[in-house]
Amino acid sequence: MTATAEPNALLITGATVLTLDDGRTIIENGAVAIEGDRITAVGASDDLRQRFPDMETLDATGKAVMPGFINSHTHAVLLVLRGTVEDMSGDAIFGYMTPISFAMTSDERRALARLGCLEAIRSGTTTVVEPFRFVAGYAQGMVETGLRLWLSESGADALTLKIRQGVYEYDQAFGEAFLERIVTLVERFHDTEAGRVQCQMAAHAPDVCSPWMLEQLNDLARKHGLTRTVHLAQSPGEIKQVRAAYGGALPGVTVEVTSPVLVEQPRIAVTDPHGRYDIGNLRPGAYTPSPFVCPDSARSFIAMSKSAMNRVRDFDARLKTRCARFP
Numbered sequence: 001m002t003a004t005a006e007p008n009a010l011l012i013t014g015a016t017v018l019t020l021d022d023g024r025t026i027i028e029n030g031a032v033a034i035e036g037d038r039i040t041a042v043g044a045s046d047d048l049r050q051r052f053p054d055m056e057t058l059d060a061t062g063k064a065v066m067p068g069f070i071n072s073h074t075h076a077v078l079l080v081l082r083g084t085v086e087d088m089s090g091d092a093i094f095g096y097m098t099p100i101s102f103a104m105t106s107d108e109r110r111a112l113a114r115l116g117c118l119e120a121i122r123s124g125t126t127t128v129v130e131p132f133r134f135v136a137g138y139a140q141g142m143v144e145t146g147l148r149l150w151l152s153e154s155g156a157d158a159l160t161l162k163i164r165q166g167v168y169e170y171d172q173a174f175g176e177a178f179l180e181r182i183v184t185l186v187e188r189f190h191d192t193e194a195g196r197v198q199c200q201m202a203a204h205a206p207d208v209c210s211p212w213m214l215e216q217l218n219d220l221a222r223k224h225g226l227t228r229t230v231h232l233a234q235s236p237g238e239i240k241q242v243r244a245a246y247g248g249a250l251p252g253v254t255v256e257v258t259s260p261v262l263v264e265q266p267r268i269a270v271t272d273p274h275g276r277y278d279i280g281n282l283r284p285g286a287y288t289p290s291p292f293v294c295p296d297s298a299r300s301f302i303a304m305s306k307s308a309m310n311r312v313r314d315f316d317a318r319l320k321t322r323c324a325r326f327p
C-alpha cells in the first residue's frame with residue numbers, strides 16, 4: 001500500500017464478480033473496491049485499477065466474489081451433535097437434541113456458538129439466524145465474531161424434558177422463565193452494533209406452545225416491534241399433539257374443502273391461531289351442522305359452525321401442510 005492510500009482499503013481484482021443486482025450481472029475479470037466497511041466500486045479490473053492506482057490489491061483470479069450467504073435458520077450450539085443425529089430414528093428433537101441444551105453450561109454454549117460462527121464465516125456466510133435456548137448467555141460470543149446476527153430465544157411452555165416420555169404438560173412458570181430470558185435478550189442485544197445485531201420473537205413450535213404462550217410471544221413481538229419465527233411441522237409428534245389438542249389443524253395451515261353436495265368447486269381457507277377455519281361462499285340452502293372426518297386423521301372435525309349448515313353426505317376435507325408463519 002502506498003502512503004496516499006486510504007487506510008483499510010482493498011481492491012480485489014481478477015475475480016468472477018457475481019453482483020446479484022437486479023439484472024444478475026456477472027463480471028468476468030471483475031474487481032471490487034472496499035474502503036473501510038463499505039464497497040465503494042464494482043466493475044472491470046482494468047477500470048478499477050485506474051481509478052484506485054494506490055489501493056492495496058488482492059489477486060482473486062480463478063475465484064468468485066459475491067455477497068455473503070445468509071443462513072436463515074441454524075442452531076450453532078448444536079454443532080456438537082454433528083454426526084450423531086443424521087441416522088437417528090424416533091424423536092430426535094425432544095428425545096435428544098433439545099434436552100442437550102439444558103445439559104450445557106453457558107461457557108460451553110458460548111464456545112460452541114463461536115465455533116459455529118467461525119465455520120459460517122469460513123464458508124462465506126455473513127448473516128446467521130439463530131433461534132435457540134439460553135441465547136443471552138452465549139450471544140456475546142457470536143457478536144464478537146463480526147457476523148450479522150438475528151437472535152431469538154425460542155419460547156415454549158410445555159415441559160421439555162417430559163415430551164420424550166410422550167407427555168405434554170404445559171406449565172406457566174416454565175413459560176414465564178422463557179419470557180424473562182426473551183426480554184433479557186431483546187433488551188441487551190436488539191438493534192445493537194450499529195444495527196448488525198437484531199432480535200426476533202420465536203415460538204419453538206405449535207406443540208410446545210399453548211395458546212397462552214403464543215399470545216405472550218405475540219404481545220412481546222408487538223411491544224418491541226420484532227419479526228417472528230417458528231418451527232412448523234418439524235416432528236410427527238408435533239402434528240399428533242396439535243391434532244389431539246386443537247381438533248386437527250395447525251395455525252396457518254391451508255385447508256381445501258371439496259364436496260359434491262356443498263360446494264361447486266374446491267374452497268381454500270387458512271386456519272386461524274386456534275387451527276379453526278371457515279369456508280365461505282357456500283351454496284345457499286337450509287343445512288344442519290354435522291361433524292366430518294379428515295381422511296388423514298382418525299378424528300372427527302366439528303368445524304362446520306356456519307348456522308343452518310347442511311347434511312354432509314359425501315363431505316370431504318383435505319388438510320394440506322402448506323404452512324404460514326404463526327399469526
Ligand SMILES: [Zn+2]
Binds near residue numbers: 231
Ligand atoms: Zn431449528
